[in-house]
Amino acid sequence: MSTRTHQDLYADGEDLGAPVFTASGGDWDQIAADAATLGEERIVVNMGPQHPSTHGVLRLVLELDGETVREARAGIGYLHTGIEKNMEYRNWTQGTTFCTRMDYLTPIFNEAAYCLAVEKLLGITDQIPQRANDIRVLMMELNRIGSHLICMGTGGMELGATTVMTIGFRERERILRFFEAVTGLRMNHAYIRPGGVAQDVPAEALDALEAELPDLRRGIRDLENLLLENPVFKGRTVDVGHLDLTGCMALGITGPILRSTGLPMDLRKTDPYCGYETYEFNVVTRDSADAYGRACIRIEEMWESLKIAEQAIARLRESEGQPVMVADKKIAWPAQLSVGADGQGNSLEHIRAIMGESMESLIHHFKLVTEGFRVPPGQAYVGIESPKGELGVHAVSDGGTRPFRAHFRDPSFHNLQAASVMAEGGLVADVIVAVASIDPVMGGVDR
Amino acid sequence: MTHPTHPTDDLPAEQSEDVARAAGEPVVVGRRVGMFGPSSGGDTSGYGGLQRDILFPGAADRPYGGYFDEVADALERATGPAYTEGVTVVIDRGEMTLHVEREHLLTIVSALRDEPDLRFELCLGVNGVHYPQLTGAELHAVFNFLSITNGGRRVRVEVSCSDEDPHVPSIVPIYPANDWHERETWDMFGIVFDGHPALTRILMPDDWPGHPQRKDYPLGGIPVEYKGATIPAPDTRRSYS
Numbered sequence: 189m190s191t192r193t194h195q196d197l198y199a200d201g202e203d204l205g206a207p208v209f210t211a212s213g214g215d216w217d218q219i220a221a222d223a224a225t226l227g228e229e230r231i232v233v234n235m236g237p238q239h240p241s242t243h244g245v246l247r248l249v250l251e252l253d254g255e256t257v258r259e260a261r262a263g264i265g266y267l268h269t270g271i272e273k274n275m276e277y278r279n280w281t282q283g284t285t286f287c288t289r290m291d292y293l294t295p296i297f298n299e300a301a302y303c304l305a306v307e308k309l310l311g312i313t314d315q316i317p318q319r320a321n322d323i324r325v326l327m328m329e330l331n332r333i334g335s336h337l338i339c340m341g342t343g344g345m346e347l348g349a350t351t352v353m354t355i356g357f358r359e360r361e362r363i364l365r366f367f368e369a370v371t372g373l374r375m376n377h378a379y380i381r382p383g384g385v386a387q388d389v390p391a392e393a394l395d396a397l398e399a400e401l402p403d404l405r406r407g408i409r410d411l412e413n414l415l416l417e418n419p420v421f422k423g424r425t426v427d428v429g430h431l432d433l434t435g436c437m438a439l440g441i442t443g444p445i446l447r448s449t450g451l452p453m454d455l456r457k458t459d460p461y462c463g464y465e466t467y468e469f470n471v472v473t474r475d476s477a478d479a480y481g482r483a484c485i486r487i488e489e490m491w492e493s494l495k496i497a498e499q500a501i502a503r504l505r506e507s508e509g510q511p512v513m514v515a516d517k518k519i520a521w522p523a524q525l526s527v528g529a530d531g532q533g534n535s536l537e538h539i540r541a542i543m544g545e546s547m548e549s550l551i552h553h554f555k556l557v558t559e560g561f562r563v564p565p566g567q568a569y570v571g572i573e574s575p576k577g578e579l580g581v582h583a584v585s586d587g588g589t590r591p592f593r594a595h596f597r598d599p600s601f602h603n604l605q606a607a608s609v610m611a612e613g614g615l616v617a618d619v620i621v622a623v624a625s626i627d628p629v630m631g632g633v634d635r
Numbered sequence: 636m637t638h639p640t641h642p643t644d645d646l647p648a649e650q651s652e653d654v655a656r657a658a659g660e661p662v663v664v665g666r667r668v669g670m671f672g673p674s675s676g677g678d679t680s681g682y683g684g685l686q687r688d689i690l691f692p693g694a695a696d697r698p699y700g701g702y703f704d705e706v707a708d709a710l711e712r713a714t715g716p717a718y719t720e721g722v723t724v725v726i727d728r729g730e731m732t733l734h735v736e737r738e739h740l741l742t743i744v745s746a747l748r749d750e751p752d753l754r755f756e757l758c759l760g761v762n763g764v765h766y767p768q769l770t771g772a773e774l775h776a777v778f779n780f781l782s783i784t785n786g787g788r789r790v791r792v793e794v795s796c797s798d799e800d801p802h803v804p805s806i807v808p809i810y811p812a813n814d815w816h817e818r819e820t821w822d823m824f825g826i827v828f829d830g831h832p833a834l835t836r837i838l839m840p841d842d843w844p845g846h847p848q849r850k851d852y853p854l855g856g857i858p859v860e861y862k863g864a865t866i867p868a869p870d871t872r873r874s875y876s
Contacts, residue, residue: 265838270854273847277854277869308728437756440812451783458787559875565664565689566727569779569791571759582762582777586665587689589875593848595762597779597816602760605815634838 291632443577
């Protein structure tokens, strides 16, 4: 039942001098009827933070004039978990376990950006083994496909197309299966570590991935066929959520939104890392600067990512057996896990060595695992191209075994600033399309 | 768009050493006591009396190497006295940091955006860092800029202020992109950005006391019991740092 009062129940019962409706679910007809009796055209609606089409816990305060949005404000912070603060109380390696949970749809990117920043601080960027870089590229590109699939899937669902969602999640599952085979986890991997990666990619996992790729391709093709020429989808997205290049520059927007204005800005090309300069791929752009253009870009980027992934797989086939961790024993994690007879990961050989053969190895293991390595004092900034734009990490070290400060410039955080600009002057229904085309993930926005 | 390179990529070998050499006299930012092991409890290592300075890279000498000299020259041409009085250049790990006095911040930042030779179109936000031991400059606001026109050049601007007077001019009038990020830095560090259109908390609730990312703000947490043993809260655990 909805209640009609003059008090805002969520602000200590403050009297607002205007009617306040509090919705409790399933009572929309009654609220609409009550509101109609007021004869007031301009109303303020709180959309979210618990709303199925706000991508998590985003709160939008919309001032509506009939169906038209006059003013839109985004309220964030509902998912703030203090990850950056927590990282200051863990060692540098443990940091990956925290930052992977920020933008939970792009865990590999969070880890990669953080590790690249730590490696820059350590001055070992050039010493990362080739195989580790190729694994990083493979994992990142698959993760990009996964993130774009969710963006398209949930975006479709918000438009009312559940098939789009099921295709998106179904296809992403193929990628998650590979991630699980390599890292042990579907999400929150903590797989990329300062100095390399935690585990080598087993050849069987690559076989399984290659067996999945044709299906994944078909799935992406399904999505493309279902959406891009679909009159309903085009009707909802063409010329909606417009933001031109000037707006993007002013608001610090990067990623597919920036590329939908026609600017081929992609850090993988302009500021390559992890050896991206050696891969063959194109930067996808559109010049429509609207939600439809962004959808096209995301779909085409998935094809480009598949191209990169294939090149990476070929390289990994060739470099089998090569190291995946930096050679410096003062930094490299001391052991690699192998799957035992019980199906659990363990490093029996390493345990045998440190427990039975070498006291020094035991001390070294103990020091590195409990205390961690020290990072020379200073600061570094690294930006990488996440599926949503520039994901930057600013890391500061005071020479200790823990980050003095690690700050993440999450692309969703900046991009979400554009929500008001895209929504104002449009219809209420277009707010959802605009927000979906920004593809914000609140875990990353609030951190 | 030209193809950008790492600042030292296209330089002959002796010049890329310049970039390393450009790092000047290091600056002491703190003191580290002891060698290893927990700081609480008795010293069993025998290294507990060791004291070492924490050294941050200091003001660099010309030539800076790479594109850094061009950036510095263009900025000096554009801003004149503001540059000579208010800017200290630090080159470290292939990155350029401009330490700017806060009264000159807006002049420098406007030039970074508007000067044709600089054209840093994107401001990648501001981040706070709290150095409690640096009396008079405890709070630092660090801005990162990216130039797309000049092929992915990056520059960092660092401004400091004291705990007693935590004011820094807002660059939102120049880079609107910084709106939310300045609110976040106010929220987390208590740096007041003068001239910001609506400096309110953004991640923490509006009535939250204190600024959580400051070093004197406790992490919190409770001890957890597991199978009879108690694991202390993270900030009360043994620290090796």
